[in-house]
Amino acid sequence: MKLCVLGLGYIGLPTAVMFAQHGLEVLGVDINENVINNLKNRTLHIEEPGLRDRFNSVIDSGRLTVSTVPTEADVYMIAVPTPITKDKKADLSYVISATESIIPFLQKDNLIILESTVPPRTTEDILVPLLSQSGYKVGVDLLVSHSPERVLPGRLFEELIENDRIVGGINEESCLKTVFLYKNFVKGNIHMTDAKTAEMVKLIENTYRDVNIALANELAVISEQLEINIWDAIKLANHHPRVHLHSPSSGVGGHCIPIDPWFLIEKAPNNSDLICLARKINDSMPFRIIEIIESTVKNINNPCITLCGISYKGNIDDIRESPTLKVYHELIKRGYSIKLHDPLVNTVFPDKFDSLENALLGSDCLVIMTDHTQYRNLNLVTFKDLFKTLNIIDTKNILNHKHLMMNGFYSIQIGTPNKNGG
Numbered sequence: 001m002k003l004c005v006l007g008l009g010y011i012g013l014p015t016a017v018m019f020a021q022h023g024l025e026v027l028g029v030d031i032n033e034n035v036i037n038n039l040k041n042r043t044l045h046i047e048e049p050g051l052r053d054r055f056n057s058v059i060d061s062g063r064l065t066v067s068t069v070p071t072e073a074d075v076y077m078i079a080v081p082t083p084i085t086k087d088k089k090a091d092l093s094y095v096i097s098a099t100e101s102i103i104p105f106l107q108k109d110n111l112i113i114l115e116s117t118v119p120p121r122t123t124e125d126i127l128v129p130l131l132s133q134s135g136y137k138v139g140v141d142l143l144v145s146h147s148p149e150r151v152l153p154g155r156l157f158e159e160l161i162e163n164d165r166i167v168g169g170i171n172e173e174s175c176l177k178t179v180f181l182y183k184n185f186v187k188g189n190i191h192m193t194d195a196k197t198a199e200m201v202k203l204i205e206n207t208y209r210d211v212n213i214a215l216a217n218e219l220a221v222i223s224e225q226l227e228i229n230i231w232d233a234i235k236l237a238n239h240h241p242r243v244h245l246h247s248p249s250s251g252v253g254g255h256c257i258p259i260d261p262w263f264l265i266e267k268a269p270n271n272s273d274l275i276c277l278a279r280k281i282n283d284s285m286p287f288r289i290i291e292i293i294e295s296t297v298k299n300i301n302n303p304c305i306t307l308c309g310i311s312y313k314g315n316i317d318d319i320r321e322s323p324t325l326k327v328y329h330e331l332i333k334r335g336y337s338i339k340l341h342d343p344l345v346n347t348v349f350p351d352k353f354d355s356l357e358n359a360l361l362g363s364d365c366l367v368i369m370t371d372h373t374q375y376r377n378l379n380l381v382t383f384k385d386l387f388k389t390l391n392i393i394d395t396k397n398i399l400n401h402k403h404l405m406m407n408g409f410y411s412i413q414i415g416t417p418n419k420n421g422g
């Protein structure tokens with residue numbers, strides 16, 4: 001069976017590699033020539049544990065080839081970006097152009113699977129009419145499904161195999177053929193439903209997490225006011241068998257959680273007050289961190305601020321929608337001098353330092369923005385001499401604040417009494 005995967009990003013590339021490892025002949029397609037040229041030279045543009053070895057083995061075996069254009073295949077899988085526009089509407093232009101690009105190659109009995117996260121009804125209202133332009137009868141000659149991706153970057157290969165999967169077909173035959181395909185490697189349960197329910201399921205998952213994080217963020221602010229340590233309180237609350245509160249944060253990043261709830265708001269603007277408020281709370285968090293930074297350095301002349309962690313979460317290199325970038329750009333706009341550090345992010349920034357020592361040299365305030373393992377294991381006391389002023393703000397609750405304060409640091413932990421580590 002020949003599979004053509006459109007979009008070789010965080011989702012499409014590992015998925016293409018996985019199918020190739022399980023015996024399919026896979027063509028990976030990306031419109032970005034740099035991506036394709038790099039892959040042809042075996043240079044990976046994304047970091048994911050296990051990807052390099054797996055990629056090399058399927059290239060060596062000839063099971064994976066890459067190209068900027070699609071060709072004939074049995075199955076097409078679309079994993080292109082679905083961002084939002086400036087006015088917070090779903091930008092489906094990539095899904096539309098990827099679908100249009102396969103129309104000339106479609107043949108009877110092809111299966112088309114949309115993996116990208118999309119607003120409910122996209123498969124039926126947009127994909128199906130586009131595919132009909134091929135002249136084939138969709139649902140009879142062409143089978144179509146939506147199967148949203150739910151993997152966690154950093155654990156992607158384990159989760160591709162172990163997670164349960166949702167398959168929403170435009171009819172039963174589409175469902176069954178899609179399930180048969182994923183069974184090549186999926187060990188979790190595969191649940192069948194219709195396309196619009198599958199689309200909704202993915203949005204429910206990310207909206208649930210966004211609202212949950214917004215609640216944690218609001219409780220963190222309340223806790224500061226009431227002089228309670230929110231981290232201790234959440235840990236204890238989560239001992240309740242039916243409570244699973246997420247952690248407070250400097251905001252929400254990535255390609256999913258800050259984006260996907262807008263797809264529901266767009267579809268039902270008059271019935272999504274809670275979802276909208278959660279988005280507003282989480283989007284306001286970087287500005288709250290800025291407030292704390294500004295009040296910490298207010299008496300220092302030309303303060304230098306070091307932001308540690310650019311990616312939106314720990315141990316990955318993905319900087320999309322990262323709260324750090326919001327904090328960084330806003331502080332630059334306000335005239336501060338900033339140093340950035342991230343052990344995993346390769347993107348070039350004028351203020352980024354490869355060595356943590358250089359990023360800390362002359363710093364008046366270190367802000368832990370991301371919980372990379374390197375930062376968790378950091379004994380900042382050994383770097384004390386590099387600082388100009390011993391201020392630390394920990395948005396991730398990963399430092400030993402008592403130890404830092406005993407060693408002369410002014411240490412602020414978000415969501416704790418008096419912002420001084422409790």
Ligand SMILES: NC(=O)c1ccc[n+]([C@@H]2O[C@H](COP(=O)([O-])OP(=O)(O)OC[C@H]3O[C@@H](n4cnc5c(N)ncnc54)[C@H](O)[C@@H]3O)[C@@H](O)[C@H]2O)c1
Nearest residue numbers: 007008009010011030031032079080082097098116117149
């Ligand atoms: N990254 C995640 O953790 C994650 C998790 C679950 C779901 N998703 C969803 O999966 C989809 C893909 O996300 P991603 O993170 O892999 O995106 P990405 O930006 O990392 O990769 C998408 C790739 O698609 C390519 N592309 C764009 N238009 C194309 C076209 N017409 N033909 C071929 N290639 C094209 C781009 O050049 C890019 O390389 C999105 O809908 C996203 O919401 C992502």
